[in-house]
Amino acid sequence: MELRINRRALIGLGIAGALTASSFVLLRAETGTASSHREAPMIAGDPRNDNTDVYAFVSPDKTGTVTLMANFIPFEEPNGGPNFYQFDVNSRYNIKIDSNGDAVPDVVYQWTFRNEDGRGNGTFLYNNGPITSLNDKNLLFRQRYKLTRSTAHGTRTLVANGVVAPSNTGPASMPDYGALRAQSIKTLPGGGKVFAGQSDEAFFADLRVFDLLYGGNLSEVGQDTLKGYNVHSLALQVPKDEIALKGDAKRNPVVGVWSTVDKWSPKGYVQVSRLGQPLVNEVVVPAGLKDAFNALSPHQDAGVPAVVKRVTNPEVPKLLAAIYGLKAPKTPRADLVEIFLIGIAKANGPIKADLNSQSLNKDAGKLRPSEMLRLNMAIAPAATPNRLGVLAGDLQGFPNGRRLGDDVIDIALQAMAGAAQTGKLVDALASGDKVDGNDRPFGTKFPYIPLPGNTSVNAS
16 A cells, blocks of 8 residues: 555544555565664664764755755774775765655765775875875875766766865874865855765764663763764755755745665665664664665655554653653654654644644645655744754754754653653653763854864773
């Protein structure tokens, strides 16, 4: 059965029952893997293709544009040489946008990479002297990339020979890393920008959440597990109309965003990583489905009852009930269907707000439930952003897109405990993991994510 949803008469609680006739066959992926900080068995062994986080937000300093970002390679130790970090030259990295709500990408930005390796048999060094520019002869290894934009009208090359900002090998080698990043940012046709290179790990959280939800008594909190690590970032800043339905962001401001990686195999390119909203594959999808889930395209999600059931009848509230005695909200969870699968709108379910469902687009047609990060580009950036986003009344924050400073761990736990449907924070979880922000400040200009560090994680 293929479920379709009319833009003005969206299905709420009935979604789970309607999907149960769908086939489980879609989850039998031969080579699929998953993404986001090692949460799936197969991708844990392939960090270059491990998509850690996806961000989508209206650019705070250039509000006619949106910034889209996908990060890769979790837990990059800054001093991890002599073979430092790099994108996979055998893969295609994608940021995909669904503008009409059918869960099929309407715009695809794709990066492919190639190496320039001048070391040969002469040296083991990444660089043999200080690096003052991306073309410095002392930089013995660099990556270059090609960026394309694909739509139904064809594929266009936006950048033919971009240079990746290198791994930060230290202050002696790269005394002004900020200058190297600035040189790596390219201007795109139409006024956009693109960046590819190493960055600080912007995700902040106490990942002892996996030790029986913070030790079983909230005693294991306050430690930013990601502090000091780096990642590799792909970032775009593009005019809103370039990704909006019919090229009109005023009539059709809501888009869906996700990232994938296609890796070359004997069978051709195979999708090995997919990420939209944070934490879905970590805490919603069970272990046995994780590898297969991220081999799927979002338009397949609604046809897999095993996945949908994990949204309508999730595990985390049961754990909160068992460990902390919190009463789990009644199931099926129509509020989580809104957040994860169809977007938030008054007609969609119990969350009484018109926020980020593609049904809000004036030219929307039939919509298909699917997991992706949904952003309403019409909502202006907050003058003083709140880390709890929509739950704290800051409508430009997660789950309406995702900004670098959104505290997605605390937001997700509150939502799982029912805060989105009651409109009130759950007092017992009010302090969250007590990691309320990144250890390094975010920038005020594109790409906003901090520069990569060069101090060992265990230096303290």
